[in-house]
Amino acid sequence: MANNGGKDKNTALKVALSANLGWGFELFDLVVYLYVANTIAPLFFPSSSRIASLLLFLLTIVIGYFARPIGGLFFGHFGDKIGRKRLWFISLLGMGIGTIMMGFLPTYYQIGVLATALLVLLRMLQGFFLAGEWGGGMTLVSEFSPDGLRGLFGGIQQGGAALGLIFAVIANEVALSLAPGNAFGTLGWRIMFWFGAIPLIIALTVRWKVGESVEWLSKVANKPEKVPIITVFKKYWKLxxxxxxxxxxxxxxxxxxxxxxxxxxxxxxxxxxxxxxDVVLATNLIWLFLSPLTGYLSDVTKARKKLIAITGFIIGILVYPMVYLLYSGSYVFAIFAGLLLGFLFAFQYSLFPAWLSENISTNVRYSYIAFSINLGVAFSSFAPYIVTALGILFNNPVIGISAFDVLAAIIGGIIVLLSPPDKVGIKLD
Known part of the structure; x- marks a missing residue:
């Protein structure tokens, strides 16, 4: 039987669900941006070539994502010094305001290059606040979870990323209904950003009821690190x-x-x-519901890093056939490929909160997690741009995606094996 470490499972579930909703809303903000990329790229980056406009638009994702490590430093610093809850709430609220404002942006044809500058500024603000959300969620869920069930509750939290895409699908359906045809290019894409107010209100309401981390209160509150990130770099730089x-x-x-x-x-x-x-929905529904189960599997097997590595290798092997089926033009094949992709990705993604939190001490946990994950994801934000450019280079979009992602999956699978031994079921430091 799993060791609970004296922690209440119902409270842990409440925190995990709050993290799930918050992370779902945060990812909704970013995914909606990609969802409407083909529509709004020419509105902010006009060009004679549709692909050229899209590539410039995709670079704004990179700019926004490199604000994430900066946000990770900020939210991690104060989250370790004055507590997790307040910083976690602020990050969600800031991200939400940025998303809703994006729906009100004037286009290049209305105010010229200032529209592009405002878009980039909002993307940077979103990236900054997002850093605190994801890092804070991982930290709080891990600290509230019973010692033997951190994988389960971390899996619930991570399923929020799939929920974000599900929110985006719903927003897209609403926008297509309210602004069909050509109206989508003028009003529909704005409706998708405004729709974010609904999941934001739900997430904020749930989050307000979450208490402060007992781990932080008992171990850190009276003696926080002066500059937590310096301790991270000195003591945990390999991690x-x-x-x-x-x-x-x-x-x-x-x-x-x-x-x-x-x-x-x-x-x-x-x-x-x-x-x-439908394809997006199928991919993310299986991921959403499988994520807690795969997290719990890592609790039972006590083998988090091996599961992350094995899944990475399997994804690397199957990337090309999955992507080939996904973009074959067949609705049935695309659904099948999406289901397989969501199934495999859940096995790896759900384990990150527990894997990260168990190798770090409570006094710098928020700083370590927020900075590391957001720096890694900042570099991964080049992916849409790179796979699009490689598709043009090879004159084959499937090979463009596969060449990049096969390499990424295998590298991740190898590097995770260099991490310290798993500490499943052991009390947090």
Missing amino acids: VIIATIVLFASGSIYYGIIAYMPTFLELHTDLTAYEID
Whole structure:
């Protein structure tokens, strides 16, 4: 029987669900941006070439994502010094305001280059606040979870990424209904950003009821580190490198295939907007519901890093056939490939909170997690741009995606094996 370490499972579940909803909303913000990429790229980066506009638009993702390590430093620093809850709440609220404001942006044709500058600024603000959300969620869920069930509750939290894409599908369906046809290019894409107010209100309401981490209160509150990130770099620099590379690899799969799926399917297949939504929905529903189970599997087997590595190798082997089926133009094959991709990705992604939190002490946990994961994902934000450019270079979009993501998956699988031995079921330091 799993050791609970004296922690309440019901409280842990409440925190995990709050983290799931918050992470779902945060990813909704970013995924919606990719969802409408083909529509709004020419509105902010006009060009004679649709692909050229898209490539410039995709670079704004990179700019926004490199604000994430900065946000990780900020939220991690104060989260370790004054507590997790307040910083976690602020990050969600800031991200939400940025997303809703994006729906009100004037276009290049209305105010010129200032529109592009405002878009980039909002992307940077989103990246900054997102860093605190994901890092804070991983930290709080791990610290509230019973010692023998950190994989389970971490899996619940990580399933929020799939929920974000599900929110995006719903928003897209609403926007297509309210602004069909050409109206989507003027009003529909704005509705998708405004829709974010709904999951934001739900997530904020749930989060307000979450208490402060007992781990932090009992071990750190009275004697916090002066500058937590300095301790991280001095004592845990090897872990920072390992975590950054592993999260880069995983993020490359996510942003190069899963999150980019709506944009890529619209560019390279004749599937309708509703069929594309079905493929995205299938991919993320199986991921959402499987994530807690795969997290719990790591609790039972006590082998987190091996499971992350094995899954990385399997994804590396299957990337090409999955992507080939996904973009074959067949609705049935695309659904099948999406289900397989969501199934495999859940096995790896769900384990990150427990794997990261168990190798670090409580006094610098937020700083370590927030900085490392956001630096890794910042580098992975190049994925949509790279796979699009490689597709042009090879004159084959499937090879463009596969060449990049096979390498990323295998590198991540190898590097994770260099991390310390698993501490499943052991009390946090």
